[in-house]
Amino acid sequence: MRLVVGYVSNQRGVDAVRLASTLAGSRRAALDIVVVLPLDTPTFDMYSPDRAYQSAMDKQGQEWIDEALALVPEGVHAQGHVVRAESIAEGLVEAATDPAYGIEAHFIVIGAAHRGLIGRFSIGSSAGSLLHSSPVPVALAPVDYEPHPAITRLTCATGLLPGAEVLVELAIGLADDWHVPLRLISLLAMGKERSEDARHEIHAIAERHVDDLVAQANDVLPDDFPVTGVLGTGRSLEECVHALEFESSEIVMVGSSRLGGPKRLFLGASANTILHALPVPMIVVPRDYVIPELVHGD
Numbered sequence: 001m002r003l004v005v006g007y008v009s010n011q012r013g014v015d016a017v018r019l020a021s022t023l024a025g026s027r028r029a030a031l032d033i034v035v036v037l038p039l040d041t042p043t044f045d046m047y048s049p050d051r052a053y054q055s056a057m058d059k060q061g062q063e064w065i066d067e068a069l070a071l072v073p074e075g076v077h078a079q080g081h082v083v084r085a086e087s088i089a090e091g092l093v094e095a096a097t098d099p100a101y102g103i104e105a106h107f108i109v110i111g112a113a114h115r116g117l118i119g120r121f122s123i124g125s126s127a128g129s130l131l132h133s134s135p136v137p138v139a140l141a142p143v144d145y146e147p148h149p150a151i152t153r154l155t156c157a158t159g160l161l162p163g164a165e166v167l168v169e170l171a172i173g174l175a176d177d178w179h180v181p182l183r184l185i186s187l188l189a190m191g192k193e194r195s196e197d198a199r200h201e202i203h204a205i206a207e208r209h210v211d212d213l214v215a216q217a218n219d220v221l222p223d224d225f226p227v228t229g230v231l232g233t234g235r236s237l238e239e240c241v242h243a244l245e246f247e248s249s250e251i252v253m254v255g256s257s258r259l260g261g262p263k264r265l266f267l268g269a270s271a272n273t274i275l276h277a278l279p280v281p282m283i284v285v286p287r288d289y290v291i292p293e294l295v296h297g298d
Contacts, residue, residue, distance in 0.1 A: 001029035001177075003139075004096040004105040006036070006088060006130075007068040011144065015111035017071045019141035019281050022249070023107065024076045025150035026178040031078035032101060033068045035061045036091030039084050058082065073147075089129035096136050106292055107283065109139045131284055137170075139251070139283045140275070146248065153250035155183040157274060158213065167255035167285050172217050174253075181226035183250075184213040187240040187274070188233045206231050237270060241277035250280055256287045 005020040007013040020031050037057050065080030072078040081101065085091030096105035108130060130138050156171035158164040168184070175182035188206045190199050210229035217227045232240035246252075254274055275282055 001027055002103055002105045003029055003031050004092055004101075004108045005031055005033045005068070006092045006108065006110040007033050007064060008035070008088075009064045009067060012111035013064075013068060014071060015141040015143065015145040016109050017068055018145050018147035019111075019139060020109040021071075021073050021076050022148045022151060023109065023139065023251075025073075025148070026180065029076075029106075030102075031072060031076060032095060032105070033065060033072075033078055033080045034083055034092055034095045035064045035068075035080070036083050036085050036088045037061050039086060087129060089133060092130060093134055093136075096134075104292060105136055107137050107139045108134055109141070111141045111145070112143050135286060135289075137283050137285045137289065139281060141281050142279065145281065148249040151178055151180055151249060151251050153181045153183060153247055154178065155185060155246070155250055155252045156213075157185050157187060157252055157254050158209075159187065159270065164255050166287075166289050166291065167253060168213060168216065170285055170289070170291050171253050172220050173291060175217075175227075176221055176225070181228070182217055182221070183228050183230060184210060184217065185230045185232055185244065186210050186213070187237055188231060189235065189237045189240055190233065203231075203233070206233075237273040238277045241274055246278070246280045248280065251283060252278055252280060253283045253285060255285050 001024075003020045003023060005016050007016060017031075017033065020033075023029060024031060061082035062080075065082060069078055069080055081095060083091040083095050085094060092108050092110070095101050096108050110130060131140075154171060154175045156168060158167060171182060171184070186206050186209050188203065190202060210231050214227055214229040218225075221227060230244065232244045234240040234243055252274075275284075
């Protein structure tokens with residue numbers, strides 16, 4: 001498994017390396033730590049200010065790579081790359097998908113903007129660009145994320161609308177590959193405007209949906225594999241999330257909005273709401289994502 005880690009020399013970069021190291025601890029994985037610098041402006045004058053500036057930038061980029069590699073725990077394989085691109089999002093996508101860097105990355109791992117509350121998310125411009133354009137899943141670390149030896153539980157959150165097949169399939173494959181319990185949840189936000197009968201009917205549909213997800217997972221996973229289904233309810237999506245318990249060492253997966261283009265992320269309103277309510281890392285999976293074979297084993 002290959003993870004591309006977006007690093008900047010601040011707490012956001014530290015959080016990204018910590019989450020990537022935790023993910024790598026769940027299964028043998030290689031970290032490609034990437035520092036994205038502005039595009040190099042060609043010049044023929046070796047003494048020009050532009051060339052001196054670019055040389056200084058290259059040196060700083062390598063210093064940041066060394067800084068990031070020092071954060072990686074012993075036993076986790078990691079290497080660094082300095083990439084030139086017009087934006088951080090473009091550089092990370094290039095590092096994740098260009099064959100020159102290796103096989104397509106399974107995840108791009110980034111940190112949240114540090115103006116958020118500790119343990120919560122605040123999306124900066126770079127993260128926002130990735131969460132609306134990446135062709136591979138993006139794993140986002142909350143502010144001041146505390147690393148763990150490995151992920152201990154994988155939670156997959158879906159709604160009642162169709163289109164989550166790839167998300168659920170990936171969650172099942174990852175749980176199997178990481179040997180961690182799988183929790184399948186459906187979030188049902190019902191405002192006061194619905195009648196009692198309507199709420200009861202929708203609740204019953206949501207419960208059947210959860211049961212169907214668990215049955216789908218049980219059909220694929222070994223007989224003794226720990227799979228659970230949970231229905232989170234509340235007047236809003238925030239209440240649904242807050243009503244559930246989360247382990248500090250788990251990670252939550254959600255799917256991209258149907259507004260996104262094929263094989264591209266688009267963080268919809270529901271996923272954005274869930275993101276800001278979660279106290280643990282989250283992975284956003286693009287629509288129509290083609291799951292790499294290596295997710296299912298070595």
